[in-house]
Amino acid sequence: MAEPFLSIQGVKKSFGPTTVVQDFNLDVGSGEFVSFLGPSGCGKTTVLRMVAGFEEPSAGSIHIGGRDITRLKPNQRNVGMVFQAYALFPNLTVAQNVAFGLKVAGVSKADSDRRVAEMLDLIKLPQFGDRYPYQLSGGQQQRVALARALAPKPKVLLLDEPLSALDAKVRVSLRDEIRSIQRELGITTIFVTHDQEEALSISDRIVVMYGGKAEQVGTPFEIYNRPQTRFVANFVGTLNLLEGTVTDASTGAVQVEAQDITLPHKLNGAQTGEAVSLALRPEAITLGPRPENDAVLRGEIAEVHFLGSVIRVRVGVGRSVVSLDTFNNSATPPPTVGQKIEISFSSNDLLVLH
Template structure:
């Protein structure tokens, strides 16, 4: 049996339904990210688990126990907010100790637990400082220690890194993952940053319009998107329109060029339009590239992005981007030049709406 279960969870604010039949089973010790744009319902689901919002319908259980009737302080759940929410008039030590004091724990036990938590986040030397004397990354680590101090069953993280600069975000997300793994605590991480979700999650829930469009591992979400939304939201993607020529042999046509897919198009009829997805990193201009498929077109533009050069080409009205490694000895193709893009047919995915 799963540790945390969400069954047919729904939430409406007046006539607006913001979460629609959300279902998920989360295992003990699993790190799950809710990924999606603003307004998709991911934070609302998190707040219902925490007890800050009541579901309009559905069931929530932790270790088989129905938590819906419980108040937030009765659920044994730790939460870290985007805005830190530290008490400005308390030291680091007292912020971390706050929940334990409210629970009536003995002073000796509180001091030992705070020391343990501050050692875990490598801030033991700053126990007597106040939040205003610390950087944003340090404050967020203190908020994490405070959430973990009471030994919660579940840890909830609501976009905890969005207020930090890019370099600190990367180091802190890695630290959060290491701490989560060392403690074995079941964790839900809400983010709109796909790189964050892909880099640290056991599984990802891609949310769209109050629903879970797809639930899967980072590898599954990136490489085999289940819907057009997932395909377009996670990573950079080419969306290509093609005509079905012979569904029996998976033969399609992009512009005036024929391609045989690995994926079945048997559900379509000859003449139907089909949407295909291709990642920019899947193709190459090099003749030595392992490939079984190629498309020829005219270069539209080439943009320098540091380690790669993203080139765009027109194939039968479809503008397809592909990435070339930046090499001083290789000149990128110029606009108007005819080039041939080589790739594996298995990388060309059929996307159903």
């Protein structure tokens, strides 16, 4: 990465004896869209609030464009923030809401009116300027909140779970719109969410957080396909967990439910007989052997759920149950419960969890 535009270094936050963020480090490039992903209470919103200036770090520093903003007040940082609950002023029209930050900054009425018109065009609500928030849908209110945050031309845009109060269909539409607007403006953006699909679909990079720490930072592809910790593997995507036993660490040989599999790498440091946890994504598994798959496990069909274009199958492999999806084929009937079956996959797709 070139010189970071937003740099968060060694940041810690404690409330009394409780530490909610510990040794958090992140560099964000200019125009980059980074999502903070994690469960409630993991510290992601606290980090966002420290960047915004609503919380002061107990330790560490925050820089934007090379400028130290760690101790500055929120209105001195040139940062725009969009909240989960819209936070629109109910007694102001849409246009007045969007113009609020401009008015506080002392922008002339003519320039403000021009900027408001630009923002309403950007969020595709040009005809809604005279309406009040109560006259808008939730999705429209959140668009207005976004326009209000962007109107003063902030250097960094912060979004704190902005879609969580909306229904599923509106969420998908609005998240794509937010990403499109962010790309158009080229604004550096931090997006907080607990929804993995949201983070995977719109981010340049994802910071997976747990217990006040960054568990892993990477692209959506890296986070999903190469999780570095057990938590990341379990939290992001659906995962099959298989318990194995090392039979030869020097060759990567393990047994899973008394069936032999050879991993594509050595298990350095492992001892023969040692337990090892293996993870496998459902989409990596096929019913029956395939020439390209070097690993096979025998089992029995435990459940079959017909979902239209997809058939969700659960296969009992010894004491374990493995889930996989297969596409519906009108010429081939789905498997039946109790049927003996082989599942196959590439050993390269097995993740060893630590």
